[in-house]
Amino acid sequence: MSRLQVVSGKGGTGKTTVAAALALALATEGKRALLVEVEGRQGIAQLFETEALPYEERKIAVAPGGGEVYALAIDPELALLDYLQMFYKMGSAGRALKKLGAIDFATTVAPGLRDVLLTGKACEAVRRKDKSGRFAYDHVVMDAPPTGRVTRFLNVNDEVAGLAKIGPIHNQAQAVMRVLKSSETAVHLVTLLEEMPVQETADGIAELRAARLPVGRVIVNMVRPQVLDAADLELVRGTPRTAIAQSLSAAGLGGARRGGHAERLVDPLLRQAEEYAERYTLEHEQRGVLSELDLPMHELPLLTEGMDLAGLYELATELREQGMT
Numbered sequence: 001m002s003r004l005q006v007v008s009g010k011g012g013t014g015k016t017t018v019a020a021a022l023a024l025a026l027a028t029e030g031k032r033a034l035l036v037e038v039e040g041r042q043g044i045a046q047l048f049e050t051e052a053l054p055y056e057e058r059k060i061a062v063a064p065g066g067g068e069v070y071a072l073a074i075d076p077e078l079a080l081l082d083y084l085q086m087f088y089k090m091g092s093a094g095r096a097l098k099k100l101g102a103i104d105f106a107t108t109v110a111p112g113l114r115d116v117l118l119t120g121k122a123c124e125a126v127r128r129k130d131k132s133g134r135f136a137y138d139h140v141v142m143d144a145p146p147t148g149r150v151t152r153f154l155n156v157n158d159e160v161a162g163l164a165k166i167g168p169i170h171n172q173a174q175a176v177m178r179v180l181k182s183s184e185t186a187v188h189l190v191t192l193l194e195e196m197p198v199q200e201t202a203d204g205i206a207e208l209r210a211a212r213l214p215v216g217r218v219i220v221n222m223v224r225p226q227v228l229d230a231a232d233l234e235l236v237r238g239t240p241r242t243a244i245a246q247s248l249s250a251a252g253l254g255g256a257r258r259g260g261h262a263e264r265l266v267d268p269l270l271r272q273a274e275e276y277a278e279r280y281t282l283e284h285e286q287r288g289v290l291s292e293l294d295l296p297m298h299e300l301p302l303l304t305e306g307m308d309l310a311g312l313y314e315l316a317t318e319l320r321e322q323g324m325t
Helices: 015-026 043-047 076-088 091-099 102-109 111-127 147-154 168-180 195-210 230-238 241-250 261-291 309-321
Strands: 004-009 032-037 058-062 068-073 139-143 185-191 215-223 297-301
Touching: 004 015, 004 111, 004 147, 004 195, 004 215, 015 032, 015 043, 015 139, 015 185, 015 215, 015 309, 032 043, 032 111, 043 068, 076 111, 111 139, 111 147, 111 168, 147 185, 147 195, 185 195, 195 215, 195 261, 215 261, 297 309
Parallel strands: 004 139, 004 185, 032 068, 032 139, 185 215, 215 297
Antiparallel strands: 058 068
């Protein structure tokens, strides 16, 4: 399993939730995982029901088996201050630049530099070792930008080509790309069984492959349980209304007389069956599209009670059982 797990997906597919569940799954049995947020939305803090994350690595959860999940919300301005101190020894001068607004200006007018800082921080955590020579984290999970922007975000080498041909910025971008384009990295895409998210997933995978970035797996999120299969639906379509009404009556749901309660239930039940059949057909078609992408695919259930911390652990268990670790 790659040490840097990048999670992307169309907005609304639950990519942050999947990234958090994946970090929990990877941290089982005593391992350590770092969950990195790069968009400044504090979605990780909300999921783990904790206060807003500062620009530091902080333990936010204990995984099954005693593992630990740490989280980091990367602030591009503070990351640039770190960068200036690391390469130019500009600690106090860098802080002065921040007060003058120069740091915000630099990361705004040079988005390529911003992406180098964000991805560079995650890649540094991947490479970091402790005094004994062991990696500080067994896995780093990045909650990345949405599918439409993830390839450009990760392909920082191209982004900085117009900024610097040589020097520390260029060298930093090269070091980042050595991690991002290696077997140490896997980019997973989260989708729903709906036409637009599936199409965006297919387009995103094509872009990642064209950029020679390592595509990992497709994770289908919020999958509703299958109530009827194709044979059941065909049976519903071929069963006369009177037979349905009689079956309902036999089950104790109203009298058998014409116009009785059982007969009045027939139309609502048939409408529900039609709606389910439409959804079943659509989801079956979208599974077919995803299967053509020739990637491992995992499915996570829709949690009808809503997402909370217990639900997050439930999804982590699903990912472990499906071999995501």
